[in-house]
Amino acid sequence: MLSALWRYRYFVMASIVGELRGRFARSRLGLLWSILHPLAQAAIFALVLAEVLGAKLGGIDDKAAYPMYLLAGMAAWTLFSEIVSRSMTVFIEYSATLKKIAFPRICLPVIVWGSALVNHALLLVAIAVVFLFLGKVPGVAWLALPLGILLISVFAFGLGMLLGVFNVFVRDIGQAVGVVLQLWFWLTPIVYPVSVVPDHLRWVINLNPMVPLVEIYHEAMVFDRWPDFAPLIVPVILSVVLLVLSFMVFKRASPELVDAL
Structure with missing residues (x-):
């Protein structure tokens, strides 16, 4: 599968460009919508929680600290x-293409992966501009963000491709994952810091592999600190296991994939 991906690398790159163009076809703002949506969501959270409910970030007196904390967490979660969401449905979305054109099917989740990375890079640029308007100059610790991008994307890709294969055969998975992602979002310290979680619920945070990954963004972008690498051991192992398992499951189910569609 890896050699097939290499042979079709130009097809993958052209498909990523085509997907980004097609997603916002006939839209005047185009790719800007992929940036504006998470920024708008973070702004709504900041307005409601910071301005209306008076939420603040402990240890920092800056009024803009909480919106910056939200933006960093939202970037990682987005x-x-x-x-995960696109990989889970990509085989169903491209079912007609799979039946008409012969190409390695593994290309489809990789195309989703690549387009998500492009969107994320644009989002980080937009967030950096917002930080400058808020008086926060990106520090040297921002150089840790590529590590966060790598770990989050590998973890999401392995999980998404695994769910994508299962979703072809059992469509209920797609419905259930949408609910699980919403719950997972609120169980991850994105709109609140870890310090406010009650002691009797800390075990939930400790079991959440996304917590140390999101904290890479918080530490680098908000506090200008390098991340603590010790908590990343479990997410790294889990990401590798999911990636290998997803490739094994995909290889086993690939001959029946088109028939199930």
């Missing part, structure tokens, strides 16, 4: 949720 990358994860986009890859």
Whole structure:
């Protein structure tokens, strides 16, 4: 499968460009919508929680600290949720193409992965501009973000492709995952810091592999600190296991994939 991906690398790259163009066809703002949606969601959270409910970020007196915390967390979560959600439905979306054109089917989740990374890069640029308007100059710790991007995208890709294969055969998975992602979002410290979680619920945070990955963004973008690498061991192992398992399941189910569609 890896050699097939290499042979079809130009097809993958052209498909990523085509997907980005097609997603916002006849739209005047085009790719800007992929940036505006998470920014608008973070702005709504900041308005409701910071301005209306008076939420603040502990240890920092800056009024803009909480919106920056939200933007950093939303950036990490948007990358994860986009890859998982799109990978889960990509085989169903491209069912007609799979039946008419012969190409390695593994290309489809990789195309989703690539387009999500492009969207994420544009989002980070937009967030950096917002930070400058808020008086926060990106520091050297931002150089840790590629590590967060790599770990989150690999974890999301492995999980998304695994769910994508299962979703072809059992369509209920697609409905259930949407609910699970919403619950997972609120169980991850994105709109609240870890410090406010009650002690009797800390075990939920400790079991959540997205927590240390999102904290890479928080530490680098908000606090200008390098992440603690010790908590990343479990997410790294889990990401590798999911990636290998997803390739094994995909290879086993690939001959029956088109028939199930």
